[in-house]
Amino acid sequence: xxxxxxxxxxxxxxxKTLAAYAAGQGQHVALIxxxxxxxxxxxxxxxxxxxxxxxxxxxxxxxxxxAFSRKNEVVSxxxxxxxxxxxxxxxLDILDYKAKFISNNEIALLDExxxxxxxxxxxxxxxxxxxxxxxxxxxxxDTTKNIYDSTGLLNIDFQPQELVIVGGGYIALEFxxxxxxxxxNVTVLEYGNVMMPREDREVAELAxxxxxxxxxxxxxxxxxxxxxxxxxxTIVHTNQGDFKSDAVLLATGRKxxxxxxxxxxxxxxxxxxxxxxxxxxxxxxxxHIYAAGDVxxxxxxxxxxxxxxxxxxxxxxxxxxxxxxxxxIIPYTVFIDxxxxxxxxxxTEAKAxxxxxxxNKIYVNTIPRHKINNDPRGVFKVVINxxxxxxxxxxxxxxxxxxxxxxxxxxxxQHIPYTVLRDNIYTxxxxxxxxxxxxxx
Numbered sequence: 001x002x003x004x005x006x007x008x009x010x011x012x013x014x015x016k017t018l019a020a021y022a023a024g025q026g027q028h029v030a031l032i033x034x035x036x037x038x039x040x041x042x043x044x045x046x047x048x049x050x051x052x053x054x055x056x057x058x059x060x061x062x063x064x065x066x067a068f069s070r071k072n073e074v075v076s077x078x079x080x081x082x083x084x085x086x087x088x089x090x091x092l093d094i095l096d097y098k099a100k101f102i103s104n105n106e107i108a109l110l111d112e113x114x115x116x117x118x119x120x121x122x123x124x125x126x127x128x129x130x131x132x133x134x135x136x137x138x139x140x141x142d143t144t145k146n147i148y149d150s151t152g153l154l155n156i157d158f159q160p161q162e163l164v165i166v167g168g169g170y171i172a173l174e175f176x177x178x179x180x181x182x183x184x185n186v187t188v189l190e191y192g193n194v195m196m197p198r199e200d201r202e203v204a205e206l207a208x209x210x211x212x213x214x215x216x217x218x219x220x221x222x223x224x225x226x227x228x229x230x231x232x233x234t235i236v237h238t239n240q241g242d243f244k245s246d247a248v249l250l251a252t253g254r255k256x257x258x259x260x261x262x263x264x265x266x267x268x269x270x271x272x273x274x275x276x277x278x279x280x281x282x283x284x285x286x287x288h289i290y291a292a293g294d295v296x297x298x299x300x301x302x303x304x305x306x307x308x309x310x311x312x313x314x315x316x317x318x319x320x321x322x323x324x325x326x327x328x329i330i331p332y333t334v335f336i337d338x339x340x341x342x343x344x345x346x347x348t349e350a351k352a353x354x355x356x357x358x359x360n361k362i363y364v365n366t367i368p369r370h371k372i373n374n375d376p377r378g379v380f381k382v383v384i385n386x387x388x389x390x391x392x393x394x395x396x397x398x399x400x401x402x403x404x405x406x407x408x409x410x411x412x413x414q415h416i417p418y419t420v421l422r423d424n425i426y427t428x429x430x431x432x433x434x435x436x437x438x439x440x441x
Contacts, residue, residue: 004030006316007107007122009099009261012041013305014292015128016086018312023092025317030120031086032109034098040082042130042294043302046151050075051174054154055335058181064159067182071154101262104286108262124288126312127276128305129261131294134253136166140227146234147227147248150175160184160247164236166224167251168195170334173211175249177336180214187243189222189236196334200346200381200395202361207340207397210377214337256295273297280323281315282308290315299330328413333402338364338377341405344393344412347383356386360441364398367434375399380438382408382418389417400431407432 005027008015019031038045050071057067087094097109097117107125109118133149141147148156150171163179165172168190176186188211195218196204208218219240226237227248236243256275263270269277269285275297282290292308294300307327314322331343347359365376378398385392394408411421422439426432 001106001119001121002030004028004093004120004122006030006124006126007120008032008126008128009107010041010128010130010293010295011039011082011094012128012130012293013043013302014308014312015126016041016082017306017309018126018292018316019092020086020089021309021313022316023089027091029092030095030122031092032095032097032099032107034096036083036096037079039079041302041305044078044082045075046154048302049078050154051150051178052335054182055174055178055337058178059337062182064182064184068156098260100260101265104266104289122288124290124316127261127284127289127291127295128293129257129295131254131300132257132259133250134255135250136224136252138224138226141250144227144234144248145229145232146246147250149250153247153249156247158246160245162245163187163247163249164189164234164243164245165249165251166236167249167253168192168218168220169251169253170196171254172249172251173207174335175251176216177211177214180211180216181337185215187217187245188219189224189238189243190218190220191222191224193221195220199340199342200348203340203379203381203395203397206377206379207334207336210338211336254294254300256297258295271297280325281320282311282324283315299332301330301332304330329409331405331409333405335402338375338397338399339402340395340397341401342393342395343405343409344391345383346393346395347381350383350385350392355392357392358384358386358441360384360438362434362438366437367398367431369429369431369433370399372429373399373431380404380434382438384418384439384441389419390415391418391421398431404431404435407435 006022007030008019009032011033019029023029053071053074054067100108102108105121107120108116111117163184164187166189168188176188180186195208223239228235234245234248267286271277276291276295278291278296293305311322333339333341350357361381364370364378370376381395383392391412418439421435
């Protein structure tokens with residue numbers, strides 16, 4: 001039995017950052033990671049970094065082979081960097097095993113054969129095991145060739161000429177846009193009756209039309225009933241007919257990764273979607289055990305995991321005031337081409353919540369910078385609270401929106417009136433100067 005001040009299960013953003021910080025404070029830290037391929041966490045290895053590298057290279061006109069080769073180089077470099085950054089830290093042990101709780105206080109380290117190699121106990125334990133693909137129970141899914149989750153498709157060793165994507169959420173649309181730009185014919189099959197139902201309808205419809213203009217086929221109200229192979233082809237059977245493909249992506253959501261953790265041997269509560277239940281301090285129902293990142297449910301973004309580190313840092317080493325309740329509003333970007341970025345409320349949501357609001361919009365083709373970018377696609381929308389002149393939300397669909405949305409997030413969090421953004425001096429020619437007109441209500 002080995003005792004640590006802090007045990008962290010999972011090499012994700014929150015876990016690795018907390019491990020380095022705690023060791024720097026003189027604590028004896030164990031960081032447990034079952035796969036060397038996951039040093040650095042989901043984002044670096046199988047999430048945003050590889051996918052956005054492919055998004056970028058596809059837009060730049062790289063070939064499929066060139067893009068995937070560079071993606072592999074980027075992932076390998078960051079994976080190695082993350083390991084080496086932590087391996088050199090005194091008081092920090094990286095343990096390449098699978099962790100399994102034996103009790104609230106004891107963790108077994110298992111090798112690949114399932115043998116117990118050691119047992120650990122810690123004053124505090126943080127679970128940071130991320131999420132995994134949610135695989136639906138559809139006939140033929142276990143026996144049909146060339147069916148992938150997002151991780152598998154990011155590591156595919158051939159270019160599919162025909163890619164069918166089951167699911168129409170944000171991951172599905174990012175992969176659709178990416179593979180289309182890399183030269184594949186893409187079909188998206190969405191179960192619901194509308195794409196991106198939580199987004200502003202005009203914004204969503206413009207984005208879907210732009211995807212269709214790329215040649216992407218988008219179907220709604222599609223129920224996938226079975227998969228089968230016809231020679232080397234994979235057939236997707238649906239209520240709207242059969243779709244033939246070289247590869248199928250299952251983009252049917254993600255679920256917390258708690259398989260094999262032995263949580264049934266603890267008093268940790270699990271939510272209805274398999275997430276580890278935590279309070280606003282990320283504490284589970286066992287006092288000394290915490291959870292961070294995707295495993296606790298909610299928004300699955302790397303920057304949420306980083307902020308989870310800040311909360312744990314505050315709880316373990318600070319005054320405990322940082323919580324999930326005071327980290328501000330959360331922006332996000334869907335990295336289709338062009339990107340769609342969002343923070344706060346749409347006009348529909350503001351109306352439903354009873355706000356006295358105003359909405360304004362400008363089309364990207366009216367912004368001077370669009371000529372330089374050679375991309376007129378998109379629309380920017382903002383929603384303003386008339387009672388206090390603060391910004392309620394923004395939907396920015398267009399080139400560089402992934403950067404601009406952070407300015408509006410900052411303004412919302414700091415209660416800056418929209419007039420400040422309206423009257424600010426911006427460099428020219430930039431997309432940011434569109435705020436002079438966007439906030440002219």
